[in-house]
Amino acid sequence: MTISLTPLPYVIEDQYDDGLNTCHYTFAPIETNSVINTVIPGQFFMLTIPGEGEMAITFSSLPDVNGFFSAIVRSTGRVTRSLFALSKGAVVGIRGPLGKGWPLKYLANKNICLIAGGCGLATLSPLMDSLIQQGNSPVLVYGAKDKRSLVLNVEWARWQQSSVLVQVLMDGQYASEGESKSCLEGNPVEHIDRIVAEQKRVPDVVLTCGPEIMMAAVAEKMVSIGLSPNNIYLSLERRMHCGVGTCGHCYFGDRYVCTDGPTFSWSEFTALVN
Amino acid sequence: MKANEEVYQLSSLDGLKRAIAQQYTVYEVTEDSSETLHWSDDGDGQSFREQTKLPLTSPKAWLFAEKELLYIFDGQRFVETLPEASPQAFWGVRACDLAAIAYTDQFFADDPYYKQRREKTFLVGVDCIIPCKNGFCSLTQSGPFVDGYCDLVIHPVENGNKPWLLRAVTEKGQEILNSLGLDKVPSGWQDNYLQAKEKATQAMLIEDNVRAGVELIVHDSVSDQTWEKIAVQCTACTGCTSVCPTCSCYVTESQPASEENASATHVRYWDSCLLEGFQKEASGHNPTAEAGQRVKRFWRHKFGERYKSEMGRWGCVGCGRCDDVCVGVIGARSLFKRVSDS
Numbered sequence: 001m002t003i004s005l006t007p008l009p010y011v012i013e014d015q016y017d018d019g020l021n022t023c024h025y026t027f028a029p030i031e032t033n034s035v036i037n038t039v040i041p042g043q044f045f046m047l048t049i050p051g052e053g054e055m056a057i058t059f060s061s062l063p064d065v066n067g068f069f070s071a072i073v074r075s076t077g078r079v080t081r082s083l084f085a086l087s088k089g090a091v092v093g094i095r096g097p098l099g100k101g102w103p104l105k106y107l108a109n110k111n112i113c114l115i116a117g118g119c120g121l122a123t124l125s126p127l128m129d130s131l132i133q134q135g136n137s138p139v140l141v142y143g144a145k146d147k148r149s150l151v152l153n154v155e156w157a158r159w160q161q162s163s164v165l166v167q168v169l170m171d172g173q174y175a176s177e178g179e180s181k182s183c184l185e186g187n188p189v190e191h192i193d194r195i196v197a198e199q200k201r202v203p204d205v206v207l208t209c210g211p212e213i214m215m216a217a218v219a220e221k222m223v224s225i226g227l228s229p230n231n232i233y234l235s236l237e238r239r240m241h242c243g244v245g246t247c248g249h250c251y252f253g254d255r256y257v258c259t260d261g262p263t264f265s266w267s268e269f270t271a272l273v274n
Numbered sequence: 275m276k277a278n279e280e281v282y283q284l285s286s287l288d289g290l291k292r293a294i295a296q297q298y299t300v301y302e303v304t305e306d307s308s309e310t311l312h313w314s315d316d317g318d319g320q321s322f323r324e325q326t327k328l329p330l331t332s333p334k335a336w337l338f339a340e341k342e343l344l345y346i347f348d349g350q351r352f353v354e355t356l357p358e359a360s361p362q363a364f365w366g367v368r369a370c371d372l373a374a375i376a377y378t379d380q381f382f383a384d385d386p387y388y389k390q391r392r393e394k395t396f397l398v399g400v401d402c403i404i405p406c407k408n409g410f411c412s413l414t415q416s417g418p419f420v421d422g423y424c425d426l427v428i429h430p431v432e433n434g435n436k437p438w439l440l441r442a443v444t445e446k447g448q449e450i451l452n453s454l455g456l457d458k459v460p461s462g463w464q465d466n467y468l469q470a471k472e473k474a475t476q477a478m479l480i481e482d483n484v485r486a487g488v489e490l491i492v493h494d495s496v497s498d499q500t501w502e503k504i505a506v507q508c509t510a511c512t513g514c515t516s517v518c519p520t521c522s523c524y525v526t527e528s529q530p531a532s533e534e535n536a537s538a539t540h541v542r543y544w545d546s547c548l549l550e551g552f553q554k555e556a557s558g559h560n561p562t563a564e565a566g567q568r569v570k571r572f573w574r575h576k577f578g579e580r581y582k583s584e585m586g587r588w589g590c591v592g593c594g595r596c597d598d599v600c601v602g603v604i605g606a607r608s609l610f611k612r613v614s615d616s
Contacts, residue, residue, distance in 0.1 A: 003384040006345040006354040030350075050347040051530030051538030055556075077556025093352050212559075239555045241526045241542070246385060248523030248547060251571065252561070254580040 003244050007048045007093025008034045012086060013068060019144075019151035022074045022119065023084060024060075027094060028067065035067035036094055040101030041126035042235060042263050046243045047071070048093025052082035056240040056258070058123040059097070060152060062130075072122050072151050098243040099262050102127050102207055103233060112138040113195075113203035115188050115218050117210020118145070121152050123235050123262075124209055128155070132162050139199060143168040143188040143210065166195060189217040192225070202226050209235040219266040229267035236262045236269075281463060282456035284438040287428070291365060293450050298363035298396050301336070303329045313364070328406050328593060332371040332519030333364045337391050338378060340544050344387070344526070346537035353537075356390045363396040367424060369417030370409065370593040372399050374519030376423040380585055381522060396446060397424035403432065403470050405478040408594025408607060413488065416591040418474040426450065429467065439463065487610025491577040500616040502566030504609065507602030510565070512546035514596035514605060515572070520589050523547050547572055573609065 009030040018024035029035045036045065044058045063069040075084050086092070112131060114124045121142055131138050140159065144150050146169055159165055172185030184191050188210075196202055202225055208218045215234040222232050238250035238257040245259035253272030255261065264272070284290065294300055302317035311329040313336070343355045367375075375397065382388035399420035402409075411417030420427045425447035429439040439459055442448035490496050515521040525545040531538045545552065548568050554560040562568050575581060576590035590606065597605030604612065 001384055002386045002389065004354065004386065007352050009351055048347075048352070048540070049528070050352075051528050053528045054526060054540070080556065091347075091350060093347070237555065237559075238561065239553050241524065244384070246382065246522070247525065247542070248545070249525070249553060251547070251553075251575075254574065254578045 005095070005242065005244070007046065007054075007095040008036065009091055010094045012088050012090050012092060015088060018072055018153060019074075020149045021076075022072055022151050024070060024072050024152070024154075025083075026068055026070045027092065029094075030091070032067075035063065036069070036096055037063050037067065039063055039069070039097040039126075040104065041130050042101035042123055043097040043099050044123075044243070044262065045071075045094050045096030045098060046240070047073075047083070048095070049079055049082045049086070050091065050093065053079040054093070054095075054241070055079050056098075056243060058235075058262075060122040060125040060155070062126050072119065074119050074151075095243065099258055100260065102235075102263055103265075104130070106231075107131065107136070107205060108134070109136070110204040111199075111201060112136060113141065113199075113206045114138050115141045115143075115192075115206060115208040115210070117143045117188065117208075117214040118149065119151060120209035120211070120215075120235070122209075124207060125152055125155055127207065128159055128163070132159065137163050139164045139166070139195065139203070141166045141168065141188045141191070141195060143170070143214070145169070146171045164199070166191070187214065187217075189214065189221050192218070192221050196225060205231045205233070207233045207235075212236065219269070223266070229270065230265050232266035233263055234266065234269060236264060238262075279441050281459045282440045282451060283436040283459040283463075284440055284456065285436045287438055289454055290426075290440070290450070293453055294363045294365070294396065294398070297450075298361040300363045300365050301333065302365040317365070326404050326406055328368060328370075328409070328595065330595070330598075331517050332374055332593070332595075333367060333395075334374070334378070334519050334522075336362060336364070337375065337395065338382065338388055338522055338544075339391070342387050342542050344540045344542055346539050347531075348537045349531075354386070356386055359391040359394040361394045361396070362391075363398065365398045366400045366428070367397050368400065368402055368406075368593075369420045370411045370414075370591040371519050372397065372420055372423045373411075373414075373416030373587060373591040374593070377520045377585055377587060377589065377591070378522055381520075398426045398428060399424035399443075400428045401430065401471075401474075403430050403474050405474055406594065408597040408605075409478060409592055410480050410484060410594060410607065411592035412475045412478050413480050413485065414588050414590055414592035416587065418478065419471050429470075431466070432470065439467070481611070483614035484607055484610040487612070487614040488577060490613050491573050491610075492579065494574065494578075496570070496613050496616070498566060498570070500613065501570040502564065503616070504604055504612055505565035505569040507604045508548060508565055508569055509602055510546070510548050510550060511601060512548060513599035513601070515546040515548060516544065517595040517599050519591060519593060519595075520576070521546070523552075547575070569604070 010027040013028035014026035039062045046054045047057045048054045061070040168184045208215045219232045240250045241247035243258045245256045250257040301313045304314040304317045402418035425444045431437045523545045524542040526542045528540045553562045
């Protein structure tokens with residue numbers, strides 16, 4: 001099967017600030033017969049800013065019946081800055097879905113804990129939606145630098161209706177006044193014992209996304225309290241130019257993050273690192 | 275060549291080359307004033323005279339272009355820009371380079387740009403009856419004789435008035451042969467052929483520490499400290515990745531519309547995993563910031579067991595070109611010896 005490296009045309013349907021230097025976008029297809037669908041939570045797409053470049057971005061919500069979906073982008077480099085300079089209605093390119101999503105078949109009816117750091121919450125967001133829709137009530141632990149760095153604020157408010165959410169801020173500034181119990185200081189790893197004790201059981205499966213050092217610490221902590229490395233999953237970030245396993249940039253051990261990942265089990269991860 | 279194949283003999287290759295040239299632009303190896311061999315479309319058909327030297331590059335650039343326009347953006351739509359490839363033939367491709375093409379054919383099997391060029395390509399392979407200086411293709415099972423990954427194979431015979439044996443591998447190759455009305459080779463040619471193959475293989479100098487070095491890399495038994503020591507000599511000039519017939523990393527770049535270009539463009543260029551910024555992310559995070567990590571990656575990509583099981587062959591075809599170009603003296607043979615002696 002020939003793979004196309006040419007994106008489909010979409011427009012920026014909506015955009016709003018969603019955390020420090022971060023913007024929440026909704027993309028809509030221009031042509032109804034050229035729509036990305038069948039996306040698994042955890043997969044990503046290549047976003048093209050015409051004349052500026054392409055970048056790998058995760059779906060923070062899956063395409064709806066009209067093909068609309070959302071993503072958050074933090075302004076970090078040249079191409080993200082060029083996206084921020086665009087207005088509603090601007091044409092962008094979308095190519096995907098790409099990569100391997102979260103292992104949904106292992107998650108049905110499981111006691112699940114999601115642990116996010118920073119913008120890593122984005123790739124767990126459609127998983128959160130999907131689990132809630134299936135009647136699952138995952139525990140979501142979200143660590144960020146400070147209150148103004150928190151992303152996906154609208155989604156967070158929605159998830160609060162049905163799940164246990166824990167915010168952990170580096171500066172200890174409570175995100176939600178009066179909800180001190182769910183707003184902790186430090187980083188998520190420091191609070192795993194307490195969260196597990198409150199839940200009265202070790203989770204069956206843990207899925208994490210954030211800085212690699214945080215994910216590694218989460219995984220090691222979870223293994224130390226009895227989780228199998230096969231039941232811990234993380235999502236890696238790497239520089240990518242193609243998303244289809246040919247440009248070579250995202251290699252990790254003898255795998256490519258774009259096609260063999262970005263989700264890996266902790267046992268796969270450790271085998272590739274060593 | 276196998277016993278049951280139709281094998282023909284020729285006293286001159288001129289007619290064959292003319293027949294191919296009727297359908298294809300023929301590229302062959304020619305020598306420039308600095309005695310460097312290049313692929314060129316203005317050769318004289320005599321390129322087989324120099325059997326002991328390889329051209330500076332393989333035909334890689336004619337299949338995986340150094341710069342390829344991927345698509346344009348006309349203001350509303352993204353339009354794929356497949357190359358307008360014209361029929362091209364490569365006259366006298368060595369077994370190592372054919373093995374490399376077999377490798378990249380698999381790697382780019384789904385890539386529309388590569389396929390567009392590859393489908394228009396006719397390959398004439400040639401057996402190396404005399405090994406080249408730096409080659410170690412017998413160690414990587416990719417030579418010195420052609421294993422069939424082409425349209426026609428030419429086998430030079432050392433003695434005799436009909437010094438060329440010829441066989442077709444593909445239908446395209448057979449059609450060319452049918453148009454020539456060639457004589458079949460008399461029986462008994464196989465013994466001489468197998469002797470020549472054995473002689474060429476044995477003549478290839480592969481020292482014990484070269485073999486040992488490869489084994490250490492295959493089994494990932496080289497310490498990170500050794501990779502770091504070796505990498506001190508890597509100047510990241512990217513010479514090795516440019517001339518390597520299987521290296522295929524690329525980077526993409528977009529350009530806005532301008533006075534010269536009415537549409538915004540998106541192109542890809544050859545890139546090199548040995549460059550410090552190859553994996554550097556916009557955030558500044560660089561998973562392979564150390565040169566040793568990158569040099570290790572390069573060689574593990576060539577001699578990693580997972581890649582071999584997927585591709586059916588090593589990513590290194592033993593051409594030895596990296597030894598020819600490496601200014602830091604850490605091309606393949608030099609590196610294998612260093613690794614083995616560490």
